[in-house]
Every structure is written in structure tokens, then in C-alpha cells.
Amino acid sequence: MHVDIKHIQELIKEKDLKVTPQRIGVLEAIYTLRNHPTAEQIIDFIHDKYPSIA
Numbered sequence: 001m002h003v004d005i006k007h008i009q010e011l012i013k014e015k016d017l018k019v020t021p022q023r024i025g026v027l028e029a030i031y032t033l034r035n036h037p038t039a040e041q042i043i044d045f046i047h048d049k050y051p052s053i054a
Contacts, residue, residue, distance in 0.1 A: 012027070021050060
């Protein structure tokens with residue numbers, strides 16, 4: 001599933017939160033992995049796609 005980063009940024013802003021690469025990565029992982037991913041699956045996704053995020 002393709003996830004629009006602009007849409008993710010808008011969702012974060014709607015909650016009056018600062019848009020950070022970490023928040024974008026987590027939401028992108030949740031939308032992409034679907035079916036209630038585990039924390040480990042989210043971490044693996046983020047490390048694969050955004051290796052600079054710890």
C-alpha cells in the first residue's frame with residue numbers, strides 16, 4: 001500500500017504535534033504494515049526505510 005507522506009504530516013499537525021521523522025516513520029509503518037503490526041515489525045520497517053532513525 002502506498003502511503004502519502006503529505007497525508008501523514010497533515011494527520012500529525014491536526015493533533016497539534018510537531019512533525020518529526022520519527023512520527024512520520026511510525027505512522028507510515030502502521031499504515032503500510034496494516035493488521036495491527038507488532039512493535040518489532042514497526043521498528044524493523046523504520047530501520048529498513050529510515051536507517052538514520054534510532
